[in-house]
Every structure is written in C-alpha cells, then in structure tokens.
Amino acid sequence: MLVTRDYCVTMARYNAWQNKQLRDAFEALSDAELRKERKAFFGSIFKTANHILWADRMWMYRLGIGDAPEGDHLSLTPTPAVWAGERYKTDARLIAWAEKLDTVDLKGDVVWRSVMADRDFTHPFDLCVSALFNHQTHHRGQIHAMLTAAGATAPVTDLLFMPEEGPWL
Template sequence: MITPRYCVTMARYNAWQNRQVKAAFEALSPEDLTRDRGAFFGSILATANHLLWGDRIWLSRFTGGEPPVGSIAESVGLTTSREDWALERFRVDSALLRWADGLKQVDLAGPLRWQSGVTGREMVKPVGLCVTHMFNHQTHHRGQIHAMLTAAGAEAPVSDLFVLPDEGPWL
C-alpha cells in the first residue's frame, strides 16, 4: 500500500507544515489561539493539541512506545500555551522523522493491534492503512487550523505538498 519513502516524505511534510503553523501562532495573542471558533475541537490551540495527541498515540502504536495520557476529549488540553505546544510539537515531529527514516518495507506489512478508545474494543487493521490514516489525520486537522488562522487574520501556511522543499531543515 505504501513505502518507507512515502512515510519519510509525509513526516517531512508534517514537520514543514508544523513549522509554518508555529510561525502563524506567534502572530496571534493567547486569546486568539484559545478563542472558541466553532470548530470541532473549538479553538486553534485545542485543535493543534488534539493533532499532537493523535500523532503521539499513533506513534506509540507503531513503535510500542508510551501512549499519551487521556482520551480524545482530554486531548484538547495537552498543552496550555503556544510555547509548550511548540516544544512538544518539535519533540513529536523529531520522533516521527526518526521513526519514518528507520522503516523497512516489512515494517509496513501485516496487522496492527490496539485497544481503541473510540470504539471501545480491540482493533486489527493493516499497518499501512493505519500509517496512511495518521498522515491523513494530520492533513485534515491542519486544514481546520488553516481555516481558523485565516479567519483570525493570520497568514496561514502554504500547504501544497508539491511545494515541500527538497532540502531541510525539517524541524
């Protein structure tokens, strides 16, 4: 379904997007970042926190690492400031890049098992599908953040994948 190279490209894309989101956050006041904007998770920061939490939980499933605490509902409060978010986002983006860079094709084959908080049961899905979902989840919620940043008067990131720079820095 997917290749290690695809994962590296998408991890790079994710880090590049998050650097741009961080810059956009710096142009907004704390009130602008936490104002309820009618999005699914409410505010810009809450949506960014949910996305950060989601990346952490999927990465823990792929690597066997420690999952984040809390549920999806609690994910919105993962960090309380743009500075805390930026630091944690950097850490997770670094971990995603290291994970993707170390993948072999065999790592993307076979089933992934996990206990889903969403469904309340054990899930078994192809690893490749789950990795694709993680990257799609990132894009989905960054689209929401993009819309909220635009509505807040901030300059939203360039998000076209074909514009991804060929060279780093990725973090």
C-alpha cells in the same frame, strides 16, 4: 495499499514542515486568539493543535514509535510555547522513525483497544500509517481555515511546494 519507506519519509517531513509553519503562525497571534472559540470541530485553534499532537502520539504508540499520550486530547499541552516544544520533539521522532524503515517494517497488523469507541480494532500496519498522516492533514486544514478567519497568515499547505531540502523542523 502501497505504503513505502519513501512515502513515510516524505509525509513525516511534510508534517514537520507544516507544523513549523504553524509554530510561526501561532507566535504571531495572541494567546486569546489561539484559544478563542471559533465554532470549529474542536472549538479553537489551540485545542485543534493539541488534538493533532495527541492523536499523532497515539498513532505512534500503536505503531511502536513512542509512548501513549497522557491527558485529554484537547488540553495535552497548557500553553502554545509548550505545544511548540512537544510538537518539535514529536515531529523529529516521526522523521527519525521513517528514515530507518525497511519494507518489512510496514507489514503485519496493528491491534489496539479504543477507549472512545469501546472496542478492539485490527488493521494493516500500512493502512494505520496512512491514517496517521491523513489525520494530521485533515485537522491542519481546519487550523488553516481558522487562521485565515482570524486574519493571520496561514501556512502554505501544498505538498508540491515543500522544500526539497530541510530544515523541515
């Protein structure tokens, strides 16, 4: 797998840009609309957003970028305002990590125990980095669909439309 520093920087910036748009979209919806059951995999827009943040932090922990998340993946943050602040800090940490990477940092294996799967895993570091960014994109697509169904303006998600210059956060 070819994962480079440039790939990581681009994807970390893309992630932050996407989450900035989600923060803006969430501000336009009521708390009730964000928490409304929508028959999605994690139920609501807000639960899905919490899941992404929780999983980002879990992957970052496994990759040596931060602490493991505490609490349940669907209720990591209690309010959209708290989520927005935590999302911003997490995205900034991920960008800072990516910008400091050297090629050698992307080599080796990541070993962890999954409580949910009740087993140990070992995978190449670069594959785990790809899993982090892929997971974000997958579930943000679900949020996009829920925002559209709620009548809200959903973010522009095409990577090719990402601004060449920041701010991404």
